Amino acid sequence: MKGILPAWGRILQGYKPNLSIEITRECPLRCPGCYAYGDEHLGGDVTLRQMADLKGDALIAGVIEAVRIHRPIHLSIIGGEPLVRFRELDRLLPQLSAMGLYVQVVTSAVRPLPAAWAAIPRLQLVVSIDGLAPEHDVRRAPATYDRVLKHIAGHHVTVHCTVTRQIIQRDGYLEEFLAYWSANPDASQVWFSLYTPQVGEQSEERLEPEDRQQVVRSLLDLRGRYPKLRMPEGLINVYLAPPSTPDACTFAKTTLCLSSDLVRRITPCQFGGNPSCDDCGCIASAGLDAIARHRLPGGLHVGAIFDASFGIGNAVATVSGRRRKAKGHVQAPARVPAVEAPTADVSAPSQRS
């Protein structure tokens, strides 16, 4: 529940407490099921690869400016592949940390994570590992296990696995994965998201309802036996009943997502396009919804307080003129939301980078 009060404060002031930035349009990987490079990710008129993409001083200044304007508590840096811009990040991450921000870099670890990043306060490195080596290496070459293991050495990364239909066909797979990473000293914790499809998507990755129930049962069992699986029970249970629409999704309401020009907004959430909320398996969404569903003494849900606060924050943003200015550039929230990273500090990763 940590982070709720500062997040609430941001909401009341008309800001979104979470900012997610696609820091580059580039990625050397071609992962099946990657939503970032889907045709509809940015609404259909442009794809991520066609977007403007900043480099060098312009990128550093642009991100700092976006943070100053939007005033998040938590920033997720995703891609494309953020390590494509590792030189810029090398300069940017210490500055963001000095601003008091909690920053998460979501990466495939396709190149070495700079050693100095391990000492940056409030920085979390999340590495996407989609299954054990035989399956991961097929999906994520050239970010294969061999390379990832070398590239994360000396860090304490969060291992983030997106569960697809393919990897749960074998009984015990999730436990094997968890046992493997529990034994790796460079992994401090493990998270599982579930593959989130677009509405109408037919793909090999998409889970059937019975798959979802099986995964939830497994995670509830494993969390008691593997301390590195840092997923609270309430979060895991949200996977059985995700928010039904973006308007009901605490993550969508509390997170501003910008693409690689630092201007274009990704809606309704970081998936973009028309995501199937009923099939959502995003750990960030589940984590924030678990908080929103929490009952306070007296029976009120935390989410009800936030919902009331969105209205106040909206009025504050309108009266202060931020809403009007927002039309032209990277400006304040269209609808005003809440909450920081939840119980497990989950904030943005889903099926990438």
Ligand code: SF4
């Ligand atoms: S995070 Fe999940 S529930 Fe929320 S808007 Fe996106 S797809 Fe829907």
Ligand code: SF4
């Ligand atoms: S999932 Fe991540 S690493 Fe893979 S193609 Fe998409 S952005 Fe690149």
